[in-house]
Amino acid sequence: MSDPSTPLLQVEQVRKLFPLKSGGGVLSFGAARRAPMLHAVDGVDLEIGRGESVGLVGESGCGKSTLVRLITRTLDPTGGSIRFRGEDIGGIPASRFARTPQRREVQMVFQDPTDSLNPRHTARDAIAEPLRLLGHLSGQALAARVDEVAGLVQMPRELLGRFPHQLSGGQKARVGIARAVALEPSLLVLDEPTAALDVSVQAVILHLLADLRERLGMSYLFVSHDLNIVRLLCDRVMVMYLGRVVESGPAREVFEAPRHPYTRALLSAIPGLSGGAARRIRLEGDPTSPVDPDPARCRFHGRCPQGRDACTASSPVLQSTGPGHSVACHFPEPG
Ligand SMILES: Nc1ncnc2c1ncn2[C@@H]1O[C@H](COP(=O)(O)OP(=O)(O)OP(=O)(O)O)[C@@H](O)[C@H]1O
Numbered sequence: 112m113s114d115p116s117t118p119l120l121q122v123e124q125v126r127k128l129f130p131l132k133s134g135g136g137v138l139s140f141g142a143a144r145r146a147p148m149l150h151a152v153d154g155v156d157l158e159i160g161r162g163e164s165v166g167l168v169g170e171s172g173c174g175k176s177t178l179v180r181l182i183t184r185t186l187d188p189t190g191g192s193i194r195f196r197g198e199d200i201g202g203i204p205a206s207r208f209a210r211t212p213q214r215r216e217v218q219m220v221f222q223d224p225t226d227s228l229n230p231r232h233t234a235r236d237a238i239a240e241p242l243r244l245l246g247h248l249s250g251q252a253l254a255a256r257v258d259e260v261a262g263l264v265q266m267p268r269e270l271l272g273r274f275p276h277q278l279s280g281g282q283k284a285r286v287g288i289a290r291a292v293a294l295e296p297s298l299l300v301l302d303e304p305t306a307a308l309d310v311s312v313q314a315v316i317l318h319l320l321a322d323l324r325e326r327l328g329m330s331y332l333f334v335s336h337d338l339n340i341v342r343l344l345c346d347r348v349m350v351m352y353l354g355r356v357v358e359s360g361p362a363r364e365v366f367e368a369p370r371h372p373y374t375r376a377l378l379s380a381i382p383g384l385s386g387g388a389a390r391r392i393r394l395e396g397d398p399t400s401p402v403d404p405d406p407a408r409c410r411f412h413g414r415c416p417q418g419r420d421a422c423t424a425s426s427p428v429l430q431s432t433g434p435g436h437s438v439a440c441h442f443p444e445p446g
């Protein structure tokens with residue numbers, strides 16, 4: 112048993128670079144010259160405490176899903192460390208992670224339940240699978256546990272014999288959540304879990320997720336484009352921009368008084384969630400390319416409303432601006 116004061120998840124300076132390939136799928140550069148690299152995740156620190164819910168936001172392509180795949184160990188990091196209950200899981204190759212005891216403790220809920228469910232498996236089979244493979248249950252014990260888990264996600268028993276195409280979006284989402292919580296993981300990683308659902312169904316599923324977290328005492332890493340959802344569900348929020356965390360802090364504080372100009376712009380676009388900005392802040396300019404970005408300049412500089420000379424001289428690192436709140440900006444907004 113690890114020390115209970117150790118955070119559940121500790122990610123330090125984790126990186127994932129993808130080599131860019133030529134059209135033919137073969138690296139187009141000679142051995143002497145390094146291929147250009149796409150910096151999908153570039154030195155991210157993250158801690159999640161036991162029972163804590165952390166939101167991860169940022170525009171499309173900033174590296175949220177890549178970070179999630181590193182944490183759930185379906186992708187191997189290029190560098191940095193990932194520890195779960197103090198034990199290094201970042202060094203275990205993704206191909207071997209499935210056979211570790213940590214595998215059942217870190218579970219994932221995917222964006223589109225249709226993609227993640229096997230069309231030839233009934234809801235019962237889908238929920239039973241992790242219980243059989245990782246929980247080693249069979250026979251009566253397995254059937255009883257499937258019923259129990261279906262109850263947890265409020266999935267009517269009479270629907271368990273149905274195939275995915277015979278279920279609604281909301282019911283498929285419940286099956287996806289049931290699979291993830293069946294083994295009572297301590298960390299649930301949710302990558303846009305309701306993005307594929309109708310708005311009315313979204314609310315019901317979010318309510319279910321909030322309820323399950325409380326009942327099962329899980330920690331959440333919650334990726335969403337919807338800042339209102341993050342505000343409702345998360346204790347803490349991390350804002351990513353081009354592979355890096357630009358701001359991280361208590362959700363209430365970040366939403367009410369964002370310190371990074373990118374966070375301010377992001378929040379200013381949400382009605383009723385202006386984040387201290389009186390008007391919508393439109394980002395002008397072109398985003399920096401994620402391919403071999405200049406290490407000596409701030410990645411947000413090209414679009415930043417207040418970019419100055421210092422921003423092209425050195426890249427800002429995350430610095431504490433208050434308890435649990437940090438910002439990577441040379442000129443943060445006053446809190
Ligand atoms: N397997 C891969 N090979 C090459 N590049 C990749 C790969 N996976 C992701 N990328 C690139 O890494 C960057 C981050 O992608 P990622 O999917 O993590 O973004 P995201 O924040 O989840 O975006 P979205 O909000 O659209 O889901 C993008 O530039 C993407 O094109």
Ligand SMILES: [Mg+2]
Binds near residue numbers: 175176177302
């Ligand atoms: Mg994504």
